[in-house]
Amino acid sequence: MPEEIDGRYLFIQAxxxxxxxxxxKYPKEISLRNIVQxxxxxxxxxxxxxxxxxxxxEFYEHGVIWSDNSKEAFDVVLWxxxxxxxxxxxxxxGITKDNTIKTQNTHAIKEPRLWLVGYGNWTxxxxxxxxxxxxxxxxxxxxxxxxxxxxxxxxxV
Numbered sequence: 092m093p094e095e096i097d098g099r100y101l102f103i104q105a106x107x108x109x110x111x112x113x114x115x116k117y118p119k120e121i122s123l124r125n126i127v128q129x130x131x132x133x134x135x136x137x138x139x140x141x142x143x144x145x146x147x148x149e150f151y152e153h154g155v156i157w158s159d160n161s162k163e164a165f166d167v168v169l170w171x172x173x174x175x176x177x178x179x180x181x182x183x184x185g186i187t188k189d190n191t192i193k194t195q196n197t198h199a200i201k202e203p204r205l206w207l208v209g210y211g212n213w214t215x216x217x218x219x220x221x222x223x224x225x226x227x228x229x230x231x232x233x234x235x236x237x238x239x240x241x242x243x244x245x246x247x248v
Contacts, residue, residue: 149180167235181205197231198238206231 135141147155154164178187186192186201197214199205207214208231209224217223 149183166239196234197227198234203238206235 132141145158147157148160149156150168151162154162155168156162178190178192181187181192184202184205186199186205191210191213192202192205192207193200194207194214197206197208197218199207208227209219212218215223215227215230218227
């Protein structure tokens with residue numbers, strides 16, 4: 092995002108939309124095409140910390156299949172989608188209905204290895220915004236930790 096757009100703007104925009112009223116202080120629409128350019132992100136980009144991996148082709152039982160058809164296993168996939176739900180990649184799982192997935196908090200009910208963050212208010216208030224995503228992401232990390240702790244306890248690990 093442009094440097095002049097910060098969390099306050101997004102909080103006000105999300106709140107205004109939630110309350111179905113318009114803000115008098117800020118324009119109605121902005122472009123959210125760029126990454127948030129806070130100091131640590133700028134330094135990370137400059138130092139080559141962030142790696143850009145193109146989207147994988149599809150999921151398989153243990154992970155993902157890349158565009159070159161190589162397979163890679165993962166315990167967890169964090170899929171960052173942006174501000175609008177795009178569930179095409181999850182159609183094969185048979186868990187989508189009306190462009191949503193039933194969740195308990197961010198955990199998909201029909202797929203125990205799937206958590207959804209940032210898809211809209213059905214995964215947490217304002218979770219598709221900078222304001223909401225932080226709280227939703229923190230909650231999701233806790234849910235995933237509990238899930239894997241319980242799974243390892245059940246397996247005697």
